[in-house]
Amino acid sequence: MKAIRVHEFGPPEVLKLEEVPDLQPGAGQVVVRMHAVGVNPVETYIRSGIYPKPPTPYTPGADGAGVIEAVGEGVTRVRIGDRVYTAGTLTGAYAEQALCREAQVRRLPERASFAQGAAMFVPYGTAYRSLFQRAHIQPGETLFVHGASGGVGLACVQLARAIGMTIIGTASTEQGRRLVIEQGAHHVLDHRAPGYLEQVLQLTNGRGADVIVEMLANINLGNDLNVLAQGGRVVVVGNRGENNQGTVAINPRAAMQRDAAILGMTLANVTPPEMEKIHAALIAGLENGSLQPVIGQQFALADAAKAHHAVIESTAYGKIVLVP
Numbered sequence: 001m002k003a004i005r006v007h008e009f010g011p012p013e014v015l016k017l018e019e020v021p022d023l024q025p026g027a028g029q030v031v032v033r034m035h036a037v038g039v040n041p042v043e044t045y046i047r048s049g050i051y052p053k054p055p056t057p058y059t060p061g062a063d064g065a066g067v068i069e070a071v072g073e074g075v076t077r078v079r080i081g082d083r084v085y086t087a088g089t090l091t092g093a094y095a096e097q098a099l100c101r102e103a104q105v106r107r108l109p110e111r112a113s114f115a116q117g118a119a120m121f122v123p124y125g126t127a128y129r130s131l132f133q134r135a136h137i138q139p140g141e142t143l144f145v146h147g148a149s150g151g152v153g154l155a156c157v158q159l160a161r162a163i164g165m166t167i168i169g170t171a172s173t174e175q176g177r178r179l180v181i182e183q184g185a186h187h188v189l190d191h192r193a194p195g196y197l198e199q200v201l202q203l204t205n206g207r208g209a210d211v212i213v214e215m216l217a218n219i220n221l222g223n224d225l226n227v228l229a230q231g232g233r234v235v236v237v238g239n240r241g242e243n244n245q246g247t248v249a250i251n252p253r254a255a256m257q258r259d260a261a262i263l264g265m266t267l268a269n270v271t272p273p274e275m276e277k278i279h280a281a282l283i284a285g286l287e288n289g290s291l292q293p294v295i296g297q298q299f300a301l302a303d304a305a306k307a308h309h310a311v312i313e314s315t316a317y318g319k320i321v322l323v324p
């Protein structure tokens, strides 16, 4: 089978398509024939060498969707031929086949495409974790999705809309803003426009947002605190650049005055029982149609390098997917 392999850390061009041996499942494992692979920003950070480095050579990726091709001894939850999405893999998702533990594959409802399945785990898992397990969102509250046009942002919009929140999103392009509204936001702002955060206060009659999901905390976190309601919560999801790039200044008093909470989150910290809840909720959302991942761009597996350029350099319109 073919797989993307990384032999050295560096620019997107280190992603090479190679022929590797077919995979065989061990006990408690399954092999998935991948029909779509999700590309997430974190895979670009790992590839470039700025994150903890996996041993090389390695195949990137956690998200994908396809069909169970082989099952190992003791596997009971899935059978050959089942449609599944992956929530992590043992061998990497950027490939024609992926080896997974049984618990890493989840049923993909018929009404979701494979590309949509590949958009589930990291983006929707992160959105669900942020909203429900960290910020404890409530119907009737106002949510500000600061960076709503990408994979995680649109997932937040759909999840929050389904429970009856009022949603304000942001995107930097006209096309992105249209998409954010189409997917369920009540209002949309341009995060490149001067003074746009004042509109969060105007739209909430001066109260501010109850919950903010922040995609670029190293730039925005200090300003977020000024548009947060009393008792508000900010969830830090995205943070790019270390000390030399846009290190944010926070006025602690802004948090004090509001009894505000700044909540970090990373999907890696989710416990197995919490993960079961996340998947149960996401699969229900796919089944009832409230969750419909938006695929912005598709690339052939061989063009993984182009997809890595796109996820960092282009403006977002939903999810970027590779097709093996």
Ligand code: NAP
Pocket (backbone or CB within 6 Å): 040, 041, 042, 122, 123, 126, 146, 147, 148, 149, 150, 151, 152, 153, 170, 171, 172, 173, 176, 191, 215, 216, 219, 220, 236, 237, 238, 239, 240, 265, 266, 267, 268, 311, 312, 314, 315, 316, 317, 318, 319
């Ligand atoms: P994505 O699809 O590339 O989307 C990036 C989003 O950020 C777009 O909506 C983009 O809007 C927006 N953005 C750009 N500049 C912004 C600014 N100045 N202020 C606010 N938003 C801005 O990426 P993603 O998959 O949604 O992930 C979003 C971030 O969360 C990434 O940094 C990713 O690494 C991180 N993340 C963290 C976790 C975790 O476990 N903590 C999990 C998943 C993702 P425009 O393109 O319209 O400008």
